Amino acid sequence: MDQNLEVATLGGGCFWCLEAIYDELKGVTEVVSGYFGGHLPNPTYEQVCSKQTGHAEVVQVSFDPSLISYRDILQIFFAIHDPTTPNRQGSDVGPQYRSVIFYHSPEQKALAQEVMQNLNQAGLWQNPIVTELVAFEKFYPAEDYHQEYFRRNPYQPYCAFVVGPKVARFRKQYFDRLKKPAATS
DSSP states (O other), X not given: OOTTOEXXXXXXXOHHHHHHHHTTBXXXXXXXXXXXXXXXXXXXXXXXXXXXXXXXXXXXXEEOTTTSOHHHHHHHHHHSSOTTSTTEETTEESGGGOEEEEESSHHHHHHHHHHHHHHHHHTOSSSOOOOEEEEOOOOEEOOGGXXXXXXXXXXXXXXIIXXXXXXXXXXXXXXXXXXXXXXXX
């Protein structure tokens, strides 16, 4: 990995949604869907979905901090999912869908704490943020068929009815931050 890049590891529901959004941001060089935060080494999707491994579906975002800051990565993270629902995002329910930030440095931890405190104080949500803040340890990339899933399967029902509308709202809100103009749907 380029020494000038930083990494953010985030879980906020289905990794297909997060990957599709972060892939489109200027300054993001790579997004990998995977699993993190559990006790089973090299879990499969089926094992994670069993709700027995402790892993969350996450994305590992590599980014150039001269083009997009970690604060920006976090602010977008909190804008694209509901950080107030434990173990759930919409109809996706289970610990694998929890809101979680796996920090890679003391600076990332401090910034995440500051952003969450500011958002709680702003009262944007009726309930407080329940996003977990956990030290990074071991990331397990998801199976190949999960990588770039939305881009390759836009008409799959979950993508069409859940991921697509979320990406469209993101594109509208962050149009000026996109790598290239995207058609709004």
